[in-house]
């Protein structure tokens with residue numbers, strides 16, 4: 001990895017954290033369940049591990065993979081950065097084949113994991129440190145690691161992390177973010193959102209850059225990172241820490257209906273930041289009706305420009321119009337150019353492709369100079385040598401300097417907040433010898449329910465087993481990229497220009513269990529109707545499992561809201577634990593009797 005050119009250099013996160021430790025050594029820096037660590041304790045532990053990592057050869061421009069599901073990941077990430085190295089976060093819920101691809105592509109020198117988690121990482125020969133092994137870094141000094149200890153001095157132009165995102169040509173690609181870009185983003189966050197100085201909930205996978213905000217910003221300001229599952233907040237499983245409302249929560253807009261349905265302890269009192277996909281005024285309002293008083297922030301930005309690069313802040317008493325919310329104005333160190341096909345700026349009111357310039361642009365894609373050159377272009381409007389990222393997003397600049405999101409120029413899509421390249425799914429289908437033609441599309445046959453559907457046509461004389469194909473895809477793709485239905489057609493419909501005729505693709509008919517029991521009473525019938533609305537199946541038997549039939553936890557939250565509106569007493573936990581209509585009907589009947 002060659003370092004990028006030097007530029008305006010914000011302070012290194014590692015230095016800012018060290019200063020914070022000196023300011024508030026006894027404040028709680030991280031908590032999970034029953035556990036908590038002060039700044040001094042967290043720092044000492046991260047220092048010991050960092051010294052160990054240096055002794056193993058970790059340092060600037062070297063990558064350390066982190067495959068950890070528990071709170072140990074905070075120490076792992078801090079220690080890696082302190083050693084001067086960069087981390088590669090692995091999402092252990094991804095299929096082993098995909099993790100293996102990432103590891104082969106990124107070539108980390110070391111793996112940080114735990115005794116249990118190491119089995120989910122397919123890298124038998126990668127040297128590893130187990131963070132739950134008491135001897136792993138005991139005896140190391142707990143003093144701050146400095147350039148005098150590091151294998152080379154740590155500079156803002158060195159890599160901080162590499163995060164993989166879906167790749168249109170068939171395999172995921174690693175986005176390389178340097179310390180200076182991370183620092184530029186964080187500088188804006190800590191100035192703008194006071195909630196991060198309180199308790200920020202870290203609830204989603206560290207392998208997506210959404211979590212960068214709630215992970216780093218509290219640790220620079222004396223705040224606390226609270227690690228826990230959204231669904232557990234307010235329940236005994238969340239421990240003492242989860243019984244109070246956090247001050248800052250970041251989610252994707254797809255998560256907001258879930259927050260609205262969950263106990264208040266999952267929702268913030270300070271700022272709710274939504275990022276990663278289009279945010280609707282209706283979604284914000286539904287949440288604010290239950291939780292007035294918090295600010296809502298709509299943050300826009302690709303992973304390639306470090307988490308977020310423009311925002312709109314909605315004050316608690318500020319009305320929001322229904323429909324898509326604007327993506328706001330670029331942050332202080334970011335510049336937007338909305339350009340036509342000839343790279344000329346469009347006028348306000350016209351739509352063009354957003355090109356992003358300034359201090360948050362990634363170094364590029366790991367080991368992919370061609371792809372990097374394709375997406376990171378010379379910036380004709382900036383100083384010599386500066387670059388701009390071609391985002392693929394269609395936006396409309398307004399007369400008053402805001403920007404509206406108008407979709408994509410390509411086949412990148414979002415489902416449940418996850419970024420996917422439909423081309424990557426198609427490539428996985430076309431790798432099968434029996435498949436001649438494949439298309440993956442996002443459908444919304446039921447309002448508000450986005451469904452990923454694949455269409456395949458067989459080669460000459462071949463036969464396709466669509467169910468099997470779907471199962472096989474799950475071996476290589478993360479669950480959010482596995483189509484909820486695979487439809488086999490003799491040939492895919494084409495337009496006169498011989499392009500895929502998306503409008504002519506039939507809606508998938510996902511069959512319920514053949515011969516499933518029909519609803520026995522009105523309550524079961526209503527639940528069947530709700531299941532049908534929030535799953536991929538139009539006819540539901542009372543023994544059909546909500547999740548097996550294509551339902552998601554977000555769909556379950558929406559189902560709970562709708563059920564409540566129609567007079568049923570039902571919680572999200574009820575749906576997660578009793579996944580069929582028959583069992584849920586019993587729960588509803590019991591609660592109703594209990595209420596009498």
Ligand code: AMP
Pocket residue numbers: 165274275276277278279298299300301302303304327391393405408414418419
């Ligand atoms: P990711 O790299 O996963 O953060 O995905 C980046 C893409 O998500 C952007 O290029 C947009 O297409 C979309 N996106 C992110 N934030 C927003 C937002 N606030 N509103 C609309 N689309 C968004």
